[in-house]
Amino acid sequence: xxxxxxxxxxxxxxxxxxxxxxxxxxxxxxxxxxxxxxxxxxxxxxxxxxxxxxxxxxxxxxxxxxxxxxxxxxxxxxxxxxxxxxxxxxxxxxxxxxxxxxxxxxxxxxxxxxxxxxxxxxxxxxxxxxxxxxxxxxxxxxxxxxxxxxxxxxxxxxxxxxxxxxxxxx
Numbered sequence: 001x002x003x004x005x006x007x008x009x010x011x012x013x014x015x016x017x018x019x020x021x022x023x024x025x026x027x028x029x030x031x032x033x034x035x036x037x038x039x040x041x042x043x044x045x046x047x048x049x050x051x052x053x054x055x056x057x058x059x060x061x062x063x064x065x066x067x068x069x070x071x072x073x074x075x076x077x078x079x080x081x082x083x084x085x086x087x088x089x090x091x092x093x094x095x096x097x098x099x100x101x102x103x104x105x106x107x108x109x110x111x112x113x114x115x116x117x118x119x120x121x122x123x124x125x126x127x128x129x130x131x132x133x134x135x136x137x138x139x140x141x142x143x144x145x146x147x148x149x150x151x152x153x154x155x156x157x158x159x160x161x162x163x164x165x166x167x168x169x170x
Contacts, residue, residue, distance in 0.1 A: 020055035020056050020057055020058075020103070020116040020117075020167075021055050021057065021058060021062060021165050021166030021167035022052065022053065022054055022055055022058045022062050022063065022066050022126070022130075022165065022166040023052070023053040023055070023102045023103065023163075023164070023165045023166075024050050024051065024052050024053070024066060024070065024102075024163075024164045024165070025050070025051040025099075025102065025161065025162075025163060025164075026048055026049075026050050026070055026073065026075075026161070026162040026163075026164060027048065027049045027050075027051075027154060027156050027159070027160065027161050027162075028047075028048060028075055028076065028156065028157045028158050028159075028160035028161075029044065029046065029047055029048060029049045029095070029154055029155060029156060029157055030045070030046055030155045030156075030157040031043075031044065031045050031046070031154075031155050032044055032047075032049040032095045032152070032153060032154040032155070033095070033152075033153050034095065034097060034142075034143075034144040034145070034150050034151070034152050034153075035150065035151040035152075035153070036144070036145045036148045036149070036150050036151075037148075041142075041143065041144060041145050041150075042095050042096075042097075042142030042143045042144055043095070043142055044092075044093035044094065044095045044140075044142050045092075045093065046090065046092050046093075046157070047087060047090075047092030047093040047094055047095070047139075048070065048087055048092065048093075048094045048095070049094075049095045049097065049152075049154050050070060050094060050095065050096050050097065051097050051099040051102060052066075052096055052097065052098055052099060052102075052127060052130060053098075053099055053100050053101070053102035053103050053117060053123075054098075054100070054117070054118040054122065054123040054126045054127060055103065055116055055117065055118055055166075056116060056117070056118050056119075056122070058118060058122070058126050058166065059126075060126065060129050062126070062166050063126045063127075063129040063130040063133055064129070064130075064133040065166060066130060066164070066166055067130050067133035067134045067137060068133070068137065069164065070087070070094070070134070070164070071086060071087045071088055071094070071134060071137050071139050072086045072087075072088065073086060073087070073162065074086050074089075075160050075162060076089065076090045076092070083160075087139055088137070088138065088139065092139070093139065093140040093141070093142060094134050094139050094140070094141050094142070095141075095142045095143070095144075096127070096130060096131050096134070096141060096142070096143050096144070097143070097144040097150065097152055098123065098124075098127045098144060098146045098147075100114060100117040100118075100123060101114070103116045103117035120146075120147060123146070124146045124147070127146055128146075131143055
């Protein structure tokens with residue numbers, strides 16, 4: 001089985017030109033929350049909901065860089081209705097939800113492969129580092145629960161949804 005996984009990783013790297021950096025789906029929200037076992041674990045009003053996936057090659061520096069990028073994205077409307085303001089400018093909050101399935105690769109069949117996602121220990125550490133970095137930038141952070149089954153509710157404002165990855169492949 002290990003040989004097959006190593007072969008699959010080599011094939012993946014040969015045909016997938018991108019590195020496996022941190023990925024995020026950033027959604028402008030009028031409100032969002034996460035519920036685990038019937039209990040709200042994170043909730044925000046106006047701000048951003050971020051679905052975050054950590055890749056095998058990510059580091060604390062990657063998490064900090066992604067945090068800076070996201071809180072400074074100019075995707076909130078100014079007085080003229082143009083997207084000129086950042087989360088920092090509007091004093092919004094951020095709801096961070098770990099979602100390794102952003103690494104799902106279904107090109108080879110019907111069952112996605114997640115071999116490029118970070119192992120759980122690394123994923124959790126860098127998810128926490130991302131949340132800490134956002135907080136250190138002056139933004140209130142709420143979170144989901146790492147590796148838990150979560151119900152995620154979102155009212156997407158706009159709708160505005162931005163895809164980011166630390167490799168800047170899109």
